[in-house]
Amino acid sequence: MKHKAIIIGSGIAGIAASIRLAVKGFEVTVFEANTYPGGKLAEIKLQGYRFDAGPSLFTLPEQVEELFRLAGKNPEDYFQYQKLDVACHYFWEDGKRVHAYGDIHAFAEEVETKLGEPAANVRKALKSAAYLYEHLAPLFMHRSLHQWNTWVNPQALRSYLRMGKLGIFDTMNGSNEKQFQQEKTVQLFNRYATYNGSNPYETPATLNIIPHLEFNIGAFFPNKGMHDITLSLYDLSKSLGVRYHFGKKVEEILVENNRAIGVKIGEESYFADTIINNMDMVNAYKTILSKQKQPKMLLDQPKSSSALIFYWGIKQEFPELDLHNILFSEDYKAEFEHIFQRRTIYHDPTVYINITSVYKKDDAPAGCMNWFTMINVPNNQGQDWDHLISEARKSIIAKINRVLKTDIEPLIAVEEILEPRSIESKTSSAQGALYGNSSNNRYAAFLRHANFSSDIKNLYFCGGSVHPGGGIPLCLLSAKIMTEMID
Structure with a gap:
């Protein structure tokens, strides 16, 4: 007999989780309050114009491709994208303009020519971002921070020896002011704090990891627009037998003997072996988990x-x-x-x-x-x-x-x-915050909700409001980390 899983919310993490569980052999049902899938990763159509409603930057496309490969399909047959030759165009009011070329050396030369910043400084900063990614990503992006084996594996032990070089004790702006000579270059690199709703003058310099994704790895564009990430994965999940119920707002997660057993919608109750919350963590505790113990310290954290x-x-x-x-x-x-x-x-x-x-x-x-x-x-x-x-x-x-x-x-x-x-x-994002709790302190990564409940068995969490954070790649990784915990 198949194990049953219920997922609350069809944001991109919820869809990814449904694919991973279906591949594991689960019978998966998704309840979504809206009439469409995708959460923030939706689209708007107005009188001949189409807009991607939410996230607009696409990095780490392999996180999407991996889901197709898990299902035994060739990603190229279902989802196409292209690498950007220019990641961004930057404008200042004094007439200065910079093209952020995808080629690192071209970008460095552009910054030197347009802003007077030595190209060597830009190359060094991107090399430093790659160093951060090498030592932080295995800990903070690909593993749970709430399980002991994360902290005692060889990769973690190697990273401990480099803590002083990982930006934990400086702010993003403080680090960038040391790396660059020109104010506009500092501003350009400070901008990456906004990728998770942070303040570059407060958030730790560990977030200087972000330019690595955009330049050293690359920025991309789905050929059919960002919404195609949602649609292609939604179609993939349905092909694996995942069932969706739209316009169905979950009112309560049912808990019995400290074990999640189902959800309540109107007068109906639906039962499953595993319950996954893809709804914003704060609003989930205020509504569908209001009868359960509240993680007050996490709920009270400043929002992004x-x-x-x-x-x-x-x-x-x-x-x-x-x-x-x-x-x-x-x-x-x-x-x-x-x-x-x-x-x-x-x-x-x-x-x-x-x-x-x-x-x-x-x-x-x-x-x-x-x-x-x-x-x-x-x-x-x-x-x-x-x-x-x-x-x-x-x-x-x-x-x-x-x-x-x-x-x-x-x-x-x-x-x-x-x-x-x-x-x-x-x-359902608490206070309309795009990325859940704020990352404006050095302990922010540890102040995100775990991908599981420590109080309620069989209850799990994924999405931008829990570990490892907001944005498409991290939401997809949250689904991966979480489903690896589920037998």
Whole structure:
């Protein structure tokens, strides 16, 4: 008789977990409150424009490919992607522009030519990022931090001897100021803190591991857009017999004798041998686990930043823009102070513009572009968001007009907005935080919920709010770490 597993939520980690369990021989059922799979990794369609709704950067594609291979399929037959020649275009208001070439040496020369930063400094920084990845990834990305065998294996013992070189005792900004001579280069590398909703002036320098993924390994683009990660894995899971029930909001995880035995939806109860929560950990404890012991210290941790996104259909093409574009704030430190200390939005925010129609032409009508226009904002703590959004929209448009020498407002054909309140309501992310608990201290990795419950047997956790963290690769790895614990 097959063992049964219930997964709560069909975010990318939940889908990945369903594939891994189905391959193990489990009978898997997924309950999803929304009417579609993918969680944040969804899409929006507006009057001829298509937008990837959430995550826009694709790294470590082997984490997706591995799932197809586990199922005995050739990934290339189901999911295609391409490596980016240019990871990002960077813009400053003084006219400086940098193309972040995928080739390390070309990128280093570009930074030297455009910003005056010695190319050797850039190459050295990326070599340092590779060193961090070599020694930290096996511990913090690929294994559970909540099991003793993680800390006593040979890889861990080797890393202990290098703790002083792994950035644990410095901040990202502090480390970058030591590595680089030019303020703009420091700002460019500080940007990677935003990849998990952190503040570069507080988060540990261990996060300087992130540029390694983008440059030493590479940044990629799925040929059908980011949403195809969701769709291809969703189709794979269904081909393995996974059953999905959409519009079914789990109201309670049923626990008997300290053992998870099922879930309750309305008047119905569904039972299984294994229960997996892919819902945001904080909101899960507040709702579907409200009757159980609460991990108060973890629940009370400060949350990551959120986002304000304008999905704009633009009635013009801008040849100077690429897939990923950053228009930097003139005062980066003040911007992060407003986000994390003042809990508001700086008047000169850094603007990120993602334009998939550069690579996928049918995402916008001919001669047009689909702009995913985003700024980092604080999580929701009851601010007057209607006022903040209105003022931020003006600031964003003014910024774009100054940097690109244009008048963007008349070119906006369609608009939809996603902000902290709607992020929370659509994805159950506590306070609309994109990455769960904040990483703004050196112990942050240890202050994420484990991939299992220490109090309730047969209850497991995956997704961006638990170990190892947020973002597509880490969510996929959370599913891998978790399912390896399940017999």
